[in-house]
Amino acid sequence: MAREECKALLDALNKAIACYHHLVLTVGGSADSQNLREELQKTRQKAQELAVATRAQLTAALRDRGLGAEERAEFERLWVAFSGCLDLLEADMRRALALSTAFPLHAPRRPLVRTGVAGGAAGVAARALSARSLRHEAEGDFDVDDLREQECEILQVSEMIHDMEMKVNVPRWTVQARQTAGAELLSSAGACSVGAVSVQERTGPCDPSKALAATVFSAVLLAAVALAVCVAKLS
């Protein structure tokens, strides 16, 4: 059904944008490298593809006059979320461009800010592309050409947003979001296993590993008790 498809596309777009945001966070920092720039480009392009596809579907659905009131409300909700996503993407793309220009990886090199983030972000990009892993194929000086591409893509995205505003008339304030305050707590997956934030020497409570440790400990204890009983019986 069209609604399921739209929802799936929107979820994928949302995922790509979240991963892109996560990657842009590290531009200019100690984790910046040609690989990161390549990952940024791939994620960005994926996000744009998804955006174009979602937009086509949503516009088609909203233009359909024969839509029931409830269905229309549903599509309008999706529309508002979609345009919010696009705004976030455009803002992040602009920031990425500004940061990439300010911290170029080609000569003359400016020292990158030593932020303490050292690892690679290949996993994040792979998640965005819904792939298992990412292969880096960039040569050196990737970022120089990438800058020009970024500018074009930013313009494309702003045009898309502008088009959307002109062609589809959905007043945002009339849309009633389905999620209420605190709705994020209802989903249990991933709620506790994110880990603590503080840098103090305390690791977050990770239930699976604690459960494992508890079972191992109790097994060892039982074995010790059994041995003691045997020894007592023998002697």
Added chain:
Amino acid sequence: MAGGRPGAQMPHLSKMERVVVSMQDPDQGVEMRNQRLRITVIPHTVAGSDVVDWLVQKYCISEEEALHLGTLLVLHGYLYPLRRPRSLVLRPDDTPYRFQTPYFWTSTLWPAAELDYAIYLTKKNIRKQGALVGHEKEHYDQLHRKISHTWDLVVMQAREQLRAAKQRRKGDRLVIACQEQTYWLVNRPPPGVPSVLEQGPERSSCTAGRVQMNTEFYKREMERYRKALTRARVKSSVCLEAYLKFSSQHAPHDPIMSGCLPSNPWVTDDDTYWTMNAPSVTVPTKLRVERWGFSFQELLEDPLGRAHFMDFLRTEFSAENLSFWEACEELRHGGQAQVHAMVDAVYQQFLAPGAACWVNIDSRTMERTLEGLQQPHRYVLDDAQLHIYMLMKKDSYSRFLKSAAYKDLLAQAVIPPEAKRRVFPFMRKLPHSSPSPALLPASTSGEPVAAASGPECGDGGT
């Protein structure tokens, strides 16, 4: 980007960023250490004392100044403390700090967007499993009300960002979370902490409207200078003398320069001073009567002075001058609808030949006034009024000041006594210049005081 270019509006930010970037130099930058958590090792920690030393050495400044500069860096979020994240101070010891990633620098991400803040709070809510407290909870509820239509997006993004973060190794995850927390501590400070990014009123930039240097512009400039040439000028020696005279004359009358008898009502909550200087009081204070001698304007402005002057003029049979002047004032400041009627009344009473109180105006002014009366408006009698005013000033006013009436007034005028200081300053009773008549029969210094402070003794006594 929203909000214009923050670098242009807040130039101190770009300067701070240059300092931070020069600290990153691998050869000449600040010394970095590693931070060791239980099993993870996170690099790029810098100690507060190292920062101060580096600043002192690089910019050749004193240690105090380096500490201040370092604190500014921390306050604006370019460095953040690792142990106590909420206290944004630079301590010159081995307290560990770390640098903020350029994404979260104020110049990249200013002003902070509400949607981003909502996503951050939602992420925190998920991590703390619903235990948001204090101002963050309030902000969360507020944001939910404000942008409830995009709340779906907020929840979706928050969940996805957390899942994306899980793809990183643990050390990186911690660092990124700290960075975000610092950013929001700077941009949405908790209550009681002053916001470092607050700016005063918008300053207009100098690039507002370039002036076209064409003929029109020069014509206007010439006109402006021509008018300026014809302005009346006073020599500064003359006007400074007048200024000195004014100051020395008015100094004893100024409550701040010479104190206020009986007591300053704003300080002691005792309004005797105001009652004694009320517009219509039987016996005026000495300072007030002296003031009438300074200038004619002072005399006319004070209602009591005007009344006494009127009495004096009656003895001289020239009271119609003052009445005419008062009528003209009423015309000038009265209602528009009454202008016609008033002009007629004034004409009948003062200006018509054979009028009851005919005023003596010179022929030229009279001609002009009579012409103007054809189209009456509120300023039509201005010339005549000015003539009479100058007449009174030159003639009657000087005689009034030398008259016996004025001298009597001066003699009878009251000098209010200073209010007695309370021995126990924290007693609830307010200080009074004279005790209550119920307790004591007479006042402290003569009948005029009792007469003048009589009215307020009733409400003064407890």
